[in-house]
Amino acid sequence: MESNREQAERCIEIAAQAFKEYKTQRANNFLNKAERLYPTQEAKDLLEKVREFDNDQHVRRILGCKNHYKVLEVAKDATDKDILVAFKKLALLVHPDKNRAPRAKEAFVKIEEAKKVLSNPIERSSYDLNLSIETDYGFYENNNSFEYKSTGTNDEADEDLNSQNDDPIPKSEKWWEREAGYHLLVLLPVILLILIPAVVWGMKLLFVSPSIYTLTPEKTHLIRRRTVAAKIPYYVTKHFSEELQYYYDGSLRKLELEVKNEYKTKLTHACNKEKKLKEYWLEEAENSFNTKMHERVQRMKTPSCDTLNELFTDSSNQSHSYFSNIFASVVNFLHF
Known part of the structure; x- marks a missing residue:
């Protein structure tokens, strides 16, 4: 027992030195070993300090990150599963109920926002487009903070403006x-x-009326489904059958038409945003006579527009072709 105590004291000394050098993982390992060998209050107190320091470091790292991928510590090609795993891991570290750091709540909100954006294909494609421009060209320095500075002063104009604002109504006669x-x-x-x-x-x-579906997973809408025709993903509750019967008279076709229209609206909005952003940077490149930048912006992808064309333009073309074929057949029949 005495040898265990000496080894535990030695472990505490090594842990204290490691903590001074900010090697918290090493300090944590030796303190846990000290607790197994010979539990002491000194080891418990130091272990608590190390954990508090670790908690604060996790919060500081998250708040210091500039993009959602760095917040969740995932690659840009991370799958939905990777993002969800990373979110759960960080949530255990910075949730205000488990992390007592002063700004833990801010950090938790930040990882929630990152997970929400990166889990939504439409929002993620738009976010990636903005991020690629920021990374490639560095156009968003200083957090997009622009200041307006007056180019000069005109005392006479200011005096005229002030004179026009003088209230001719006597103060005693104002109704208010x-x-x-x-x-x-x-x-x-x-x-x-x-x-x-x-x-x-x-x-x-x-x-x-309450929505019985969402296009992204929510707390109550976790069951994933796909539309029959376009294979558009949407999420429903565990009471989907009852809700479908109550709100849509059991018509799955009516519900999926609504899903399709909402998805198309969101894709159209995201596509317009991508086009405007691309047009803006093309104009910037032309005005600055930057050929290299112009070529790179031209190669910039618009994923929401691609998805929109793939899902909806093809179907409209097929429909048009179908009716054209019918019309041609009728004409040929009459001519015959």
Whole structure:
């Protein structure tokens, strides 16, 4: 037992030195070994300090990351499964219930946002497009902070403006200075702050039916399905059969048509954003006479537009071809 105690003390000394050198993994290993050999309060206290330091380091790393891939520590070609595994691993480290670091909540929100964006194919493609431009050309330095600075002053114009703003009505005759009107004016923002959310909530209850599906996995919508025709992924709850019967009279075709339209709308929005972004950088390249940059931007992909064309343009062409063939057959028959 005495030899165990001496070995434990030696382990604590090595751990303390490792902790001073910021080698927390080494310190943690030796402290755990000291606890197994001969448990002491000194080892427990030092182990707690090491863990607190580790927790703070995890939070600092996440808050210091500039893009979602670095936040989750995954590669740019990471699959949905890789992203989910990375998120769960980090959630265990920085969740406010387990991590007592002051900014743990901020870090947890940041990894949630990263997982949400990278798990959504449409948002991820748009994000990757922005990220590629930022990485290749460094156009987003200084966090897109632009300052407007006046090119000069015009004292006479300022004086004219001030003179026009002078109120010709005597202060004693202003209606809002009277007691009733004044108090109403003061309370008006508070009244609106209470009424507007209540009205919006009431309108939602009256006119908006709850969605029985989502295009991305949510807390209540985790069961993955695909539309029969276009194979568009969507997510439903475990009570899908009952909800389909209640809200869509059991018509899966009606639901999947709605899924298709919503997916098309989101793809169209993302595609327009990608096109505008590409056009912007092409114009920048032309204005700066940068041939290399112009060529690289021209090669820039627009994944949302590609998906949109693949899923919807082909189907419309097929439909047009089908009706054209029918029309041609009828004409040939009549001519015969």
